[in-house]
Amino acid sequence: MTDGARSATPPGLLPREVATHCPYCALQCGMTLRSDDAGVTVHPRQFPTNRGGLCQKGWTAAELLDHPERLTTPLVRDPATGELQPASWDTALDRVVAGIRAVQDDAGRDAVAVFGGGGLTNEKAYALGKFARIGLRTRNIDYNGRFCMSSAAAAGMRAFGIDRGLPFPLADLGRADTLLLVGANPAETMPPLVRWLTEQRRNGGKLIVIDPRVTATARQADLHLQPLPGTDLAVANALLHIALTEGWVDRAYVADRTTGFDAVRRGVTAWWPARAEQLSGVPVADLEATARALGTAGRVIILTARGAEQHAKGVDTVTAYVNLALALGLPGRDGSGYGCLTGQGNGQGGREHGQKADQLPGYRKIDDPAAREHVAGVWGVPADELPGPGVPAYQLLDSLGTPGGPRALLVFGSNPVVSAPRAARIEGRLRDLDLLVVADLLLSETAALADVVLPTAQWAEEDGTMTNLEGRVLRRRALRPPPSGVRTDLAIISDLAARLADAESTDANPASVRPAAVAAARFPADPATVFAELRRASAGGAADYAGISWDRIDADDGVYWPCPTEDGPDTPRLFADRFATPDGRARFHPVDHRPAAEEVCATYPLHFTTGRVLAQYQSGTQTRRVAALRRAAPEAFVELHPDLAARLDIDDGDPVRVTSRRGEFSAPARLSAGIRPDTVFAPFHYAGKGRANSVTNDAVDPISGMPEFKICAVRVEKA
Numbered sequence: 001m002t003d004g005a006r007s008a009t010p011p012g013l014l015p016r017e018v019a020t021h022c023p024y025c026a027l028q029c030g031m032t033l034r035s036d037d038a039g040v041t042v043h044p045r046q047f048p049t050n051r052g053g054l055c056q057k058g059w060t061a062a063e064l065l066d067h068p069e070r071l072t073t074p075l076v077r078d079p080a081t082g083e084l085q086p087a088s089w090d091t092a093l094d095r096v097v098a099g100i101r102a103v104q105d106d107a108g109r110d111a112v113a114v115f116g117g118g119g120l121t122n123e124k125a126y127a128l129g130k131f132a133r134i135g136l137r138t139r140n141i142d143y144n145g146r147f148c149m150s151s152a153a154a155a156g157m158r159a160f161g162i163d164r165g166l167p168f169p170l171a172d173l174g175r176a177d178t179l180l181l182v183g184a185n186p187a188e189t190m191p192p193l194v195r196w197l198t199e200q201r202r203n204g205g206k207l208i209v210i211d212p213r214v215t216a217t218a219r220q221a222d223l224h225l226q227p228l229p230g231t232d233l234a235v236a237n238a239l240l241h242i243a244l245t246e247g248w249v250d251r252a253y254v255a256d257r258t259t260g261f262d263a264v265r266r267g268v269t270a271w272w273p274a275r276a277e278q279l280s281g282v283p284v285a286d287l288e289a290t291a292r293a294l295g296t297a298g299r300v301i302i303l304t305a306r307g308a309e310q311h312a313k314g315v316d317t318v319t320a321y322v323n324l325a326l327a328l329g330l331p332g333r334d335g336s337g338y339g340c341l342t343g344q345g346n347g348q349g350g351r352e353h354g355q356k357a358d359q360l361p362g363y364r365k366i367d368d369p370a371a372r373e374h375v376a377g378v379w380g381v382p383a384d385e386l387p388g389p390g391v392p393a394y395q396l397l398d399s400l401g402t403p404g405g406p407r408a409l410l411v412f413g414s415n416p417v418v419s420a421p422r423a424a425r426i427e428g429r430l431r432d433l434d435l436l437v438v439a440d441l442l443l444s445e446t447a448a449l450a451d452v453v454l455p456t457a458q459w460a461e462e463d464g465t466m467t468n469l470e471g472r473v474l475r476r477r478a479l480r481p482p483p484s485g486v487r488t489d490l491a492i493i494s495d496l497a498a499r500l501a502d503a504e505s506t507d508a509n510p511a512s513v514r515p516a517a518v519a520a521a522r523f524p525a526d527p528a529t530v531f532a533e534l535r536r537a538s539a540g541g542a543a544d545y546a547g548i549s550w551d552r553i554d555a556d557d558g559v560y561w562p563c564p565t566e567d568g569p570d571t572p573r574l575f576a577d578r579f580a581t582p583d584g585r586a587r588f589h590p591v592d593h594r595p596a597a598e599e600v601c602a603t604y605p606l607h608f609t610t611g612r613v614l615a616q617y618q619s620g621t622q623t624r625r626v627a628a629l630r631r632a633a634p635e636a637f638v639e640l641h642p643d644l645a646a647r648l649d650i651d652d653g654d655p656v657r658v659t660s661r662r663g664e665f666s667a668p669a670r671l672s673a674g675i676r677p678d679t680v681f682a683p684f685h686y687a688g689k690g691r692a693n694s695v696t697n698d699a700v701d702p703i704s705g706m707p708e709f710k711i712c713a714v715r716v717e718k719a
């Protein structure tokens with residue numbers, strides 16, 4: 001066994017080890033952390049999803065525990081110098097509370113906003129949503145998961161009545177006769193998952209990948225379809241067209257378990273294969289081969305990921321693949337189905353417990369009177385005191401500091417200066433705020449703009465739960481306490497609530513818009529106490545955690561929601577008998593191709609798309625500071641086809657500038673025959689002049705609010 005990166009063990013702590021999970025992506029690989037005289041080491045752990053595998057990010061995760069750039073004291077911006085200066089917790093929290101009070105007194109409750117993250121534990125996501133609704137009493141809360149899998153979530157809700165990334169265990173992938181991946185590149189984003197793809201092919205299964213690039217995953221496929229970015233929907237409709245023509249639609253399933261098929265059937269008659277080829281560039285023969293592999297195999301799984309979802313028509317694109325899956329009778333069939341590969345570590349749990357603008361815990365809708373009554377009862381407030389729905393993440397960020405928009409923002413576990421579309425504009429919005437507060441473990445690009453920075457604990461320093469891409473609730477276990485000067489997010493929320501309550505109780509202003517005292521006791525800092533409350537708040541909701549205890553998670557290698565009772569079963573597989581709709585049937589929705597929000601033109605003649613690389617994670621706040629990962633992927637690059645490069649007189653390694661209507665970034669050219677000659681690609685993990693999101697399009701999906709990260713029009717030239 002090879003040890004991962006080391007980190008010094010704090011003096012006075014006994015050597016020990018804990019079984020926990022990786023801090024990064026939604027695969028949540030099992031790992032063991034050991035602490036001894038030599039430091040903290042990461043060891044792979046047998047867990048049903050990763051089966052002993054870790055990627056380089058997981059191996060090196062401990063390096064950040066004692067990283068020299070780690071924040072260990074609050075920072076407060078000095079009005080005289082404009083610089084962030086170390087401060088005591090009292091000073092920092094007083095500044096935050098005074099800022100919140102000043103803004104809300106002047107502009108109302110909604111003038112304070114909260115922005116969360118898909119990496120926060122379930123307990124934190126729950127506490128943050130609750131703090132926003134009854135601590136700050138603002139409707140303005142959303143999170144960066146909106147940029148991740150919100151389109152698949154919305155498509156799942158409208159088709160199945162429930163949103164769980166995979167409605168079956170990951171192990172089902174290994175048994176699939178045909179596995180179709182649409183816009184997914186797990187070989188780079190979650191490498192241990194590839195073991196299931198290898199097993200699937202070893203069992204005689206066929207792997208088909210739809211991706212505009214020849215990715216590491218596409219190279220392993222039996223068949224790779226390489227459509228123009230933004231045409232996945234048309235490809236899906238053509239596949240269904242062929243399935244109908246060839247008689248592969250499961251008529252009995254459609255009749256017994258679904259509604260709305262006729263409208264979809266009529267719609268896809270217009271998507272004959274040659275038309276789809278003309279639009280997408282995917283040859284008719286490949287469309288036919290794909291449809292045959294899907295329509296004639298026994299166990300068939302269709303998975304989408306960000307490539308299909310991060311579009312202004314992301315919900316409709318996912319819906320087209322859901323329609324295909326339903327027509328073939330896959331959801332609920334043993335070893336078959338449709339699923340979404342969730343990206344962020346707790347992207348699933350983070351969207352279930354209330355940090356989304358329109359949700360309350362348990363995946364309840366905030367505008368549902370019964371849901372409001374239930375959650376308000378758990379929180380001990382009248383239902384009519386809960387605010388209504390807020391706005392999705394990009395709309396929220398884009399309104400900051402504008403007339404009528406929020407004037408203060410609290411950010412937990414997110415770095416929108418790098419991760420938001422049209423990032424320079426969002427950076428400007430953040431600068432326009434009266435008060436920006438960022439809780440983070442490192443000085444991210446967003447934290448660097450803040451008025452107050454609050455240093456937070458890392459994953460190995462706190463207990464909690466995460467919900468992985470299968471809807472399996474897992475335990476995160478603390479190896480050691482946070483270093484001196486650092487607090488957990490839950491402790492920060494608890495401290496802020498207490499100070500707001502104290503300030504309120506001494507407030508002489510009878511017209512104050514803030515609540516009557518919100519008792520600090522309602523915001524416990526202990527994660528076990530928070531989880532117990534979360535269970536009650538989620539009881540009866542779609543994502544019902546009422547029967548999930550930490551002991552049960554320990555005993556069972558995780559527990560799949562919904563799990564309504566402690567002595568009843570959990571739910572590894574959904575949809576065996578019915579869907580989560582009022583009539584129990586899945587719902588087809590007719591969807592049609594529409595162009596990208598921005599099409600190429602003479603000035604911006606190339607398609608631009610973004611994605612990830614193996615050695616970096618999301619906005620890179622953490623992974624860009626890990627030495628081995630920095631060596632492996634030190635900077636942004638612009639991938640372009642050699643033919644395009646020749647046309648532009650660009651050699652491999654030349655600095656190039658990419659310009660869109662919204663901005664520009666520059667990075668070295670990387671020539672690859674694996675990308676279409678009409679498309680360029682860059683990873684989005686980097687800041688500064690290599691920030692790919694400087695050019696991305698902020699057009700959003702009308703249903704999910706997902707920005708169009710995956711396609712815009714650009715010009716490329718030698719810098």
Ligand code: SF4
Nearest residue numbers: 022025028029055058
């Ligand atoms: S695949 Fe994801 S969860 Fe597993 S080690 Fe890598 S980053 Fe961590």
